[in-house]
Amino acid sequence: MTELSPARLRPGDLMRVGGSGIRARPLRAVLSALGIAIGIAAMTAVVGISSSSRADLDRQLAALGTNLLTAGPGSTMFGEDATLPDDAVPMIKRIGPVTAASATGTVEDTSVYRTDRIPKAQTGGISVLAAQLDLPATVGAAMASGTWLNAATGRYPAVVLGATTARRLGSVPAVLIGGRRYTVVGVLQPVPLAPELDSAALIGWDAARTYAGFDGHATTVYTRSKESQVSAVQSVLAATANPENPDEVKVSRPSDALKAQQATDNTFTQLLLGLGAVALLVGGIGVANTMVISVLERRAEIGLRRSLGATRGQVRAQFIAESLLLSLLGGAGGVLIGTAVTFAYAAAQSWPGVVPAWALAGGVGATVLIGAVAGWYPAVRAARLPPTEALAAA
Structure with missing residues (x-):
């Protein structure tokens, strides 16, 4: 007798399966992603405005001399x-x-x-x-x-x-x-x-x-x-x-005084980054809460997939992918909002608009990390549901 082996989910299939949960509940997805977006936007804008201010100071000193x-x-x-x-x-x-x-x-x-x-x-x-x-x-x-x-x-x-x-x-x-x-x-x-x-x-x-x-x-x-x-x-x-x-x-x-003032501004920037990190943490908790509720609401779907041959790893990967997509949605929106705020403020102050590449990469990296952490427990919980129990609960 030939032993059957479950089909493997390709990355594209995994993204489609993970995105189906987001498309099914768009309002909840947007509200959950909003928390991530606020945190990322705050941190991107703070770093961008601080960098723009430093660029303006460097430009002034280059023109005026030290x-x-x-x-x-x-x-x-x-x-x-x-x-x-x-x-x-x-x-x-x-x-x-x-x-x-x-x-x-x-x-x-x-x-x-x-x-x-x-x-x-x-x-x-x-x-x-x-x-x-x-x-x-x-x-x-x-x-x-x-x-x-x-x-x-x-x-x-x-x-x-x-x-x-x-x-x-x-x-x-x-x-x-x-x-x-x-x-x-x-x-x-x-x-x-x-x-x-x-x-x-x-x-x-x-x-x-x-x-x-x-x-x-x-x-x-x-x-x-x-x-x-x-x-x-x-x-x-x-x-x-x-x-x-x-x-x-x-x-x-005098140029030393300007640089000292910039150092003082950097201290204030660190405080604002801390507040942005708190907002990001709150957003991550919101994503985790959404994923936990999603597991409870979709036990019938989980049981049906398990009955049709989906492995625990595939179910776990589905919910982690959904959490990552949800976080990336908020992160992308946050980076765009933060960049727009930076350039708008810089234009109002007649500064050169600067958003460091590391800030953009850090924003994306933070969303991936938050998505993975927020989705891990709900994904494990979904994978551990026995098919018969999930179908009976439905």
């Missing part, structure tokens, strides 16, 4: 505010690798108002800075409108507003600085490497001395140097700016 250093007065050994010598900027320009140097100076006890009707207490946090004429070229600033100060306007009551200052004051032809009317000749675009300029009103160095009581001491010196010599210039900048008291000079590299 060779900008700043020097400013610190504190004396007695805790008092120090000052830079009058010749600090000319001395710094003598450093060999330095290609440009410029400065701003804080004009003390002077506020900016749109009109004389504004209460004096409402300064808006706007600072008044005396600026040297070569400042924009040194810090990489560009004009949003109007022109920068020149040899003529730098001597008279003319002012250039930072980006934040212009938003606060609105479109005005002139502002009041220290009770004197200054004509607005230009507005700066945001300056990433010198954000203190965004919330300032900048007047000429000579005009500040003449009309605002400026003492002529620089409070921030901006220095550009050769890319290969930045560290060397940084090591001698304090001693050059103030040879007698180099310890009273603070030296910083």
